[in-house]
Amino acid sequence: MADPAHKDAPCMPCSVEATLNLIDGKWKIVILYKLLKGTLRFNEIRRLLPGVTQRMLTNQLRELEADGLITRTVYAQVPPRVEYNLSELGRSLEPILMAMKAWGDANLNRSLPAAEAA
Amino acid sequence: MADPAHKDAPCMPCSVEATLNLIDGKWKIVILYKLLKGTLRFNEIRRLLPGVTQRMLTNQLRELEADGLITRTVYAQVPPRVEYNLSELGRSLEPILMAMKAWGDANLNRSLPAAEAA
DNA sequence: CATCACGGTATCCTTTTCGACACTATGTGC
DNA sequence: GCACATAGTGTCGAAAAGGATACCGTGATG
Secondary structure, three states: OOOOHHOOOOOOOOOOHEEEEEOOOOOOOHHHHHOOOOOHHHHHHHHHOOOOOOOOHHHHHHHHHHHHOOEEEOOOOOOOOOEEEHHHHHHOHHHHHHHHHHHHHHHHHOOOOOOOOO | OOOOOOOOOOOOHHHHHHHHHHHHHHOOHHHHHHHHOOOEEEHHHHHHOOOOOHHHHHHHHHHHHHHHOOEEEOOOOOOEEEEEOOEEEEEEHHHHHHHHHHHHHHOOOOOOOOOOOO
């Protein structure tokens, strides 16, 4: 049964899978994508992502920070000001993010997905 | 007007998000990645992904099929034979998959290319 | 006859995820 | 005095994702 083409590895380290684990939150990719364009504050991100709750946003942001993908800068001002930026590592995800955007634009931008054909 | 760079849209169609929705299963990306190399049968995939159960695999495969990313070919043989392939659409995800692999290799491959079981 | 392999299904259960809502602290505006 | 805005935190509970296990039909194998 030897099938050399498929013998790459029964259980490779799976960089793909590992990468996936860093960005498995539904919002993470989008957050990173938005952050690609520059610094954003907490509420700016929130307004950019309708449907996300503070709790979720905080959570995702914290995980991204813990994974070293973004940086969080707190200014000790009276109306609290917190700025989020991509880290070097986060910025290096740009090819992936852009590839996703390009794919989405090319493949499901035709007429907007929402097809519920049951 | 501050920052035109951020004025892209408060709620763009989000190709990124939409793309993400197609591949949000933990195993989907990996399945697609494996399938890049060619046709695989059900149990071949299963063996390639230790830790996935039949139920999960079936599930993910069905979703991928429903999303038009893979094709499923059933041969009416006595030991049932089912082959999975990437569709055109699925194959067009290659840049994303490869970008993920490249990123993973570059950023978290520091010391784990062992994993040679069997 | 019993078992195995194939490609699943079905059922049950645990874990994780996610949403809603309330609460904090503080300086400003009304 | 009160509400508002910022940037969160905490708790509760529902929903979903995912895992474990058992079962199916059949034909070849032992």
